[in-house]
Amino acid sequence: MKRYNPSDIEPKWQSFWADQKTFVADNNSPRQKFYISAMFPYPSGAGMHTGHAFEHAIVDAIARFQRAHGKNVLNPMGWDTFGLPAENYAIKTGTAPAEVTKVNIANFKNQLNRLGASIDWSREINTTDPEYYRWTQWIFARFFERGLAYQKESLQWWCPVDKTVLANEQVESGKCWRCGTEVVKKSMNQWFFKITDYADALLDEIPDLDWPAKIKTAQTNWIGKSVGAEIEFTVDGVDAVITVFSTRPDTLFGATFLVLAPEHPLAKQLAANKFKQNVEEYIADAVKKSEIERMSDNKEKTGVFTGSYAINPANGEKMQVWIADYVLSGYGTGAIMAVPAHDERDFAFAEKYHLPVVEVIDKPDDEPGVYRGEGVLMNSGVFDGRSSSDIREEIAAWLEEEKIGRPKVTFKMRDWLISRQRYWGAPIPIIHCQTHGAVAVPDDQLPVVLPEIADYAPKGDGKSVLAGISGWVNTTCPTCGEPAKRETDTMDGYACSSWYLLRYTDPNNSNQAWDPVITNAWSPVDYYVGGDHAVAHLLYVRFWTHVFNDMGLTEFKEPVKKLVYHGYINAEDGSKMSKSKGNTIDPLEVIDQGYGADALRTYLLFMGPIELDAPWDSRGIAGIYRFLNRVWVLNQEYLEAEKSFTTNDDAVRRLQHKTIRKVTEDHHRLSFNTAISALMEYVNELYKFKVDGFSDDVWCDALGTLARLLAPFAPHMTAEIWQQLGNSSSIEEAGWPQWDSALIVSDTLTIIVQVNGKLRAKLTVAADTTADDVKQQAIDEPNVVKFLENKEPAKVIYIPGRLVSIVV
RNA sequence: GGGCGAGUGGCGGAAUCGGUAGACGCGCUAGACUCAAAAUCUGGUUCACAUUAGUGAGUGGGGGUUCAAGUCCCCCCUUGCCCACCA
Numbered sequence: 075m076k077r078y079n080p081s082d083i084e085p086k087w088q089s090f091w092a093d094q095k096t097f098v099a100d101n102n103s104p105r106q107k108f109y110i111s112a113m114f115p116y117p118s119g120a121g122m123h124t125g126h127a128f129e130h131a132i133v134d135a136i137a138r139f140q141r142a143h144g145k146n147v148l149n150p151m152g153w154d155t156f157g158l159p160a161e162n163y164a165i166k167t168g169t170a171p172a173e174v175t176k177v178n179i180a181n182f183k184n185q186l187n188r189l190g191a192s193i194d195w196s197r198e199i200n201t202t203d204p205e206y207y208r209w210t211q212w213i214f215a216r217f218f219e220r221g222l223a224y225q226k227e228s229l230q231w232w233c234p235v236d237k238t239v240l241a242n243e244q245v246e247s248g249k250c251w252r253c254g255t256e257v258v259k260k261s262m263n264q265w266f267f268k269i270t271d272y273a274d275a276l277l278d279e280i281p282d283l284d285w286p287a288k289i290k291t292a293q294t295n296w297i298g299k300s301v302g303a304e305i306e307f308t309v310d311g312v313d314a315v316i317t318v319f320s321t322r323p324d325t326l327f328g329a330t331f332l333v334l335a336p337e338h339p340l341a342k343q344l345a346a347n348k349f350k351q352n353v354e355e356y357i358a359d360a361v362k363k364s365e366i367e368r369m370s371d372n373k374e375k376t377g378v379f380t381g382s383y384a385i386n387p388a389n390g391e392k393m394q395v396w397i398a399d400y401v402l403s404g405y406g407t408g409a410i411m412a413v414p415a416h417d418e419r420d421f422a423f424a425e426k427y428h429l430p431v432v433e434v435i436d437k438p439d440d441e442p443g444v445y446r447g448e449g450v451l452m453n454s455g456v457f458d459g460r461s462s463s464d465i466r467e468e469i470a471a472w473l474e475e476e477k478i479g480r481p482k483v484t485f486k487m488r489d490w491l492i493s494r495q496r497y498w499g500a501p502i503p504i505i506h507c508q509t510h511g512a513v514a515v516p517d518d519q520l521p522v523v524l525p526e527i528a529d530y531a532p533k534g535d536g537k538s539v540l541a542g543i544s545g546w547v548n549t550t551c552p553t554c555g556e557p558a559k560r561e562t563d564t565m566d567g568y569a570c571s572s573w574y575l576l577r578y579t580d581p582n583n584s585n586q587a588w589d590p591v592i593t594n595a596w597s598p599v600d601y602y603v604g605g606d607h608a609v610a611h612l613l614y615v616r617f618w619t620h621v622f623n624d625m626g627l628t629e630f631k632e633p634v635k636k637l638v639y640h641g642y643i644n645a646e647d648g649s650k651m652s653k654s655k656g657n658t659i660d661p662l663e664v665i666d667q668g669y670g671a672d673a674l675r676t677y678l679l680f681m682g683p684i685e686l687d688a689p690w691d692s693r694g695i696a697g698i699y700r701f702l703n704r705v706w707v708l709n710q711e712y713l714e715a716e717k718s719f720t721t722n723d724d725a726v727r728r729l730q731h732k733t734i735r736k737v738t739e740d741h742h743r744l745s746f747n748t749a750i751s752a753l754m755e756y757v758n759e760l761y762k763f764k765v766d767g768f769s770d771d772v773w774c775d776a777l778g779t780l781a782r783l784l785a786p787f788a789p790h791m792t793a794e795i796w797q798q799l800g801n802s803s804s805i806e807e808a809g810w811p812q813w814d815s816a817l818i819v820s821d822t823l824t825i826i827v828q829v830n831g832k833l834r835a836k837l838t839v840a841a842d843t844t845a846d847d848v849k850q851q852a853i854d855e856p857n858v859v860k861f862l863e864n865k866e867p868a869k870v871i872y873i874p875g876r877l878v879s880i881v882v
Numbered sequence: 883g884g885g886c887g888a889g890u891g892g893c894g895g896a897a898u899c900g901g902u903a904g905a906c907g908c909g910c911u912a913g914a915c916u917c918a919a920a921a922u923c924u925g926g927u928u929c930a931c932a933u934u935a936g937u938g939a940g941u942g943g944g945g946g947u948u949c950a951a952g953u954c955c956c957c958c959c960u961u962g963c964c965c966a967c968c969a
Contacts (some may be wrong), residue, residue: 276904410969696908748895868949
């Protein structure tokens with residue numbers, strides 16, 4: 075008998091798939107398209123980790139399942155290769171980032187092939203390839219033309235170690251997402267994408283996305299839409315107006331003081347002479363404080379009185395104007411009207427500095443603390459007695475009429491800071507001319523190729539190292555031909571990953587970023603599989619696709635129909651795997667230990683629901699190997715058996731069709747762990763039937779079905795078995811087995827009998843037994859009689875085919 | 883502080899529409915094979931009492947709805963993740 079030895083089988087089929095181009099997707103197929111993609115990886119030097127293996131086990135199970143259903147499957151692969159690790163490695167070793175990247179890609183690609191991933195390698199893309207970033211730059215130029223890319227001097231997050239600015243999304247709890255260093259604020263002239271123009275459009279589509287609720291909620295909160303009003307307050311005796319934003323204009327009569335952020339442009343100007351020193355000290359102190367410090371003492375609010383007063387336009391009252399760092403400069407107008415009676419933060423501040431509190435909404439008696447809810451207005455002049463929620467728009471309209479305010483919608487989301495002062499990124503295709511300002515590099519001069527250099531280390535002067543290469547920087551203005559200088563910042567890597575899903579559909583097009591006909595046909599992505607990013611990438615890719623749609627470059631607005639989100643594989647003790655802790659599992663080592671890729675893939679999907687985190691269990695994979703070995707042995711025994719007698723054919727057939735149904739349904743809901751357990755039960759049962767003997771055609775069908783159902787998880791072994799069973803075409807062409815409901819129906823049923831909700835007996839009855847007969851049989855069961863205690867049942871409920879519930 | 887999840891054997895988990903709780907696997911355990919071990923195969927495995935059938939308890943805790951609740955409702959506890967002074 076041939077032993078199950080994955081190291082014999084797996085290379086054979088991997089070569090077969092490559093030679094046959096089995097997984098090359100056809101743009102012109104008449105079959106229904108199915109586009110699936112993993113989030114493309116950054117190919118680090120460490121190679122693939124268990125998370126990648128898990129992700130590709132998921133993608134591949136879905137891709138092979140859909141292929142078996144006759145779909146024209148597109149499962150492409152590419153590399154997100156710009157970024158800090160390659161550049162930092164280059165700084166350390168002097169090796170060109172492009173060289174390191176090349177080696178890492180080759181390694182990663184080999185590893186994916188050893189997993190048996192059904193990838194169309196003819197569409198491989200690489201974001202650092204000039205033929206790719208040429209089009210990233212082309213898109214930048216289009217954004218620039220439309221005013222969606224612009225330059226602005228402003229305070230930005232700066233990482234002192236990586237010596238670059240960071241986007242808001244790349245700052246986690248006041249620290250750099252890459253190196254963990256505390257970031258600082260620095261005023262710099264930077265490039266932005268105007269994602270805020272699309273805030274409403276992006277928000278509107280969220281309910282219709284087939285994405286996990288937590289991601290949809292995260293994006294909704296990140297966009298952070300607030301509907302309210304801007305209100306202008308004149309300052310008493312000073313020629314200045316303070317504009318605030320409030321979601322509760324209905325509480326205007328309760329506004330008793332104003333608070334400005336320390337960075338507010340009027341902050342210093344409003345300081346009256348005898349308060350000037352206090353104010354300036356406070357502002358200097360607040361600006362100096364890092365974000366971490368500001369957050370850590372957020373329990374105790376601090377502030378300083380300016381000495382100025384503003385007038386409440388609703389009631390003419392004088393209000394003190396304060397400066398405090400609990401007001402954020404980047405949100406709304408950087409100034410608020412404080413309503414201490416109905417806002418906890420304002421209340422805490424008012425209490426500390428003995429500022430007046432005026433209640434304007436009648437609060438329910440049983441409500442403790444500061445009342446933030448809706449209610450009936452009081453102390454509000456003509457609005458007394460009205461409901462706060464009804465009056466909100468009316469007050470905003472009144473403000474507009476009086477020219478002291480207007481209805482206003484504000485978003486938490488800021489524009490996307492795109493420029494980086496680093497070498498290893500796509501150069502921003504802009505030329506700065508004395509006369510014409512920023513001018514886009516003409517399309518026929520793209521790509522602006524990243525020059526090769528010797529020293530990659532940033533100088534910390536706020537510019538990328540490209541600024542030091544005069545031969546590259548100095549050029550001529552495309553508009554007037556006079557000497558001009560190139561932009562020396564590069565684009566954040568998130569730019570490159572914001573359109574790669576479109577490029578996959580037409581990856582080798584050298585005339586345009588994509589051919590709309592081809593791209594519209596494949597898009598949107600049907601399943602996008604990943605376990606990382608909630609906002610950043612998943613918001614940017616939506617933003618770009620919306621813009622492309624507005625530009626007429628695509629017919630679709632949303633790039634991803636269904637987002638499949640998976641959990642993490644943890645170390646055996648349940649902690650996170652990390653290189654520094656030395657508790658990582660190398661998936662390639664697992665394959666090489668003799669378990670093979672099929673066992674690895676099947677195990678990763680058997681561990682639990684894909685969305686949950688689960689700890690790696692080295693004994694668990696041994697159990698899966700045992701299962702695959704049982705499948706193998708069963709087939710070998712069949713192939714070598716005397717095929718002479720037959721029993722239990724109906725039972726085998728019923729089992730087979732039941733299993734097809736179960737596994738198919740589980741696939742549709744991505745419940746791979748239960749699909750695999752159903753296949754285990756199938757195999758366990760087949761072993762029991764095997765004792766009774768073989769009937770050639772019934773068993774050939776049963777085992778061929780097993781191979782096809784198992785193929786999305788263990789493609790190599792099942793390809794081999796399929797061939798051994800005498801099929802002339804490969805299992806990838808075999809299609810998905812169908813079930814026949816008529817064959818699943820059994821002629822006997824097991825009925826549960828409950829007395830007062832407790833299980834007391836089980837009945838086996840013929841499927842055509844009438845309801846009354848089943849009820850009577852249930853009542854006559856000895857163990858039921860015992861619990862009836864000679865009484866008549868008060869109620870007998872029969873759920874057909876399932877149970878009888880007797881109430882005494 | 884806010885938002886969203888999750889709590890089921892020794893472990894990972896199953897129960898898809900309110901209908902046999904613990905499928906499947908790991909581990910443990912008894913046996914077969916073996917000189918022995920590994921591998922493999924067969925059986926057992928929620929807990930307690932009885933062990934032949936059975937009885938009682940049981941899905942974080944407490945209440946409720948129902949013939950019937952892991953599943954629905956209310957309160958509480960624990961825990962994970964995300965956002966965190968967004969006016």
